[in-house]
Every structure is written in structure tokens, then in C-alpha cells.
Amino acid sequence: MAGLLDQRREDRDEAEIPTAGMADIAFLLLIFFLVTTTINVDTGIGMTLPPKLDPNQKPPPVKERNLFKILVNAQGDLLIEEEPASIGQLRRRVKAHVTNYGENPDLAVSPDKAVISIKTDAQTPYDTYVEVLDEVWMAYREIWDSIARSGQTPQGDDVGLDQTYSSYQEYYNTLDPGDDNKIRDAFGAQISIAEPDTGE
């Protein structure tokens, strides 16, 4: 009996799982994941909120000339330094303010002392606020771009870059996490979101 079984086994081909359809199955799964994958990177305007106010401590005083006040009302109209203005002028005026270096007595003494303050009304549309914030950031971006291209601040100080870059973004991309951002160290941005009125 055993001999007969052995005989039979020898005659048979070796058993195999057919793998021809494997590629098809894998392709099907692949297509499913290809279709469902969304590689979306979160983009946005980064801000740092001021820390919680100590009620016993007054906020540090900022000289009037260093402060660049932007008010946005419920209709989305702008008031720049107490004068009605349009959003198109904002970028140019912010740049003039922060790159003043003490020249004009009404504008900032130096870039690191300049503060851009944005104040909104309760009914201000959010997209107007983002638009204003974006313009202010773009003013700084344009200054940073020129620093990246020339390696010098608008006043002519050397920033200490190893090479020049075509834009600030290109320089930023070369930085590793934890590296010092030399451009921002030399020309920082102070944007303040004003405390909302508490109705007092």
C-alpha cells in the first residue's frame, strides 16, 4: 500500500499556488490607494500669540513713532495710522515704516523696534483680516527677499550669509530645523494682534 502511494506521489507534479493572478490583485489595490491618497501639505500664515497678560503688569510701552497701527472696521475698511487708506497701499507703507532707520521722525527708529499692530472689530470679515495680515507679511517677505539676494540689510549691514539666494524662500529651504535664520535674526518681524476690546 505504502509503495503504491509513493509511486503515485512521484508521478504527480509538485503542487503550486498559481501566482499569475497575484499581480492583478496587487494592481487593483495599488490603484485603490493611488486614487484615495491625497498628499496635501497644510499651508497657512503662521503667527505666535502673545502670552497671557498678567493683570497686575502693564504691557511694555511702545513709542508712538515705532507703532504702525492698522485698524479694520466691520465693513472691511482700513485705517492706517489714523487715516483712511486702501489695502493696496498697505505693503508699501509697512515697508517704508520698518526700513525707515530713524530718518523720518514719524516712522520707526529701527526695524527691531518697529511694531505692526492690527486691530479688528468684532464684525470684521475674517478674509479681510487675513488679507491685511498677508499684506504685512508680504512686506516683510519682500524685504527678506532683497536681503537674501544681496546679503545685506536695507541699511547696508552684512547679514553673514555664505552665499546669496534668489529669494528668501530658497534660503529658508536650506535651513535645517534648529538652525539660526540669519535673515530673520537681522531683520525680525513684530506683528501684534491687538487685544480685543472687552467692551469697557
Next chain:
Amino acid sequence: MSKFQRGSSDTEPEFTTASLPDIVFMLLIFFMVSTVMREQNIKVRTQLPQAEALTKIDQKRLISKIHIGPLKKGENEGQTAIQIDDALIENRRAIRNIMYNKLQEQPKLIASLKVDQESEMEIVNEVQQELREAGALRINYSSNREGPPGGNN
């Protein structure tokens, strides 16, 4: 002529497809790993604003999303609501506790504010005050690049 004869008598030439499944599987595994299934069911409509001065957040782990916008459905449809993770926030005072707990788990937390562009600043300010109470100071106003009309995410 005789050479031709010999050639045609051979077995037909074929590509070796034996390694095809391996290649496909490799691609498959890549996409499986990189796919993030949308774990959140977003109950509020957030049409993001558009901006130019954008920064990318590469580290997804740091992000905690706060959605602010009108409710998509339900009896209060159209009313502005706040959603963190999967839950709608009923009491706005609760945000500070939620964010504080998140901050304990991830000290480098970035609160990504996904605010509908038609919202009013009042609710945004309120959320910002809560974030300050919680100590979650790094925020990001989520916005799309200017140009094509923004997606709804």
C-alpha cells in the same frame, strides 16, 4: 536560410514577468503607508481664505486643527460653530482645557485655525483668547495659495 529555420523552432521570446508582482507590491506598500485616511468627519463648512505669504507645516504630528464655520447640517444649519477633532464645541470655555491637554501631550503644538472666510473676527478672537489661556501660542491661519478657487478641506 537554415539559420532562420533554427531560430523559429526555438520557444517564443517573452518578458520575464516574475518580478512584476514584487514591483507592484513595493509601490502598493508605499501608497498604503503614505495614505492618511480622513479620520475626521468635518461638520462645519470651512472655505479657506487665500493668501500669498504662506508657510508650510511639514510636521503633521504637531498640528491640531480647529475648524470654525457654519454648520453643514442639523437643526442649527448655517450657525457658526467650532469643531475640534470630532466634536463640536458647545461651551467655548472648554477650549482652554482641550488645548491645554493637547499641549501637555505635544509641547510644540501648532493650532491650525481653519476658519471659513465669511466668519467674523469675534469668534476668532474668542478662540485666540482661549488658546492664550491654554498657553498654545503657536497658531497658523490656514489658507490656500492665491489663484485657483480654494478647495473645501
